[in-house]
Amino acid sequence: MNLREKYTLEIQSIWQDIEVLKKGQIYELDRVPGVPRCSTVGQRLEEKLTTLLSKIEQDVDGSIETVAEIIQNME
Numbered sequence: 001m002n003l004r005e006k007y008t009l010e011i012q013s014i015w016q017d018i019e020v021l022k023k024g025q026i027y028e029l030d031r032v033p034g035v036p037r038c039s040t041v042g043q044r045l046e047e048k049l050t051t052l053l054s055k056i057e058q059d060v061d062g063s064i065e066t067v068a069e070i071i072q073n074m075e
Helices: 008-022 040-056 063-075
Strands: none
Touching: 008 040, 040 063
């Protein structure tokens, strides 16, 4: 399993926040409750990237592998 597959959920989560920023869907522009502030998106990206890099450095299972294992144990 390559890195993109192993950490697909973590990477997808980061891409989603990048899309929010690219589309300008931030509270400072929209003033809509439930739309994140730009600083919130930045904090989320920082935390997600730090977590992902830590998992890669420590060769920890990605979330997709953890979910697959839980599902397999339920069967």
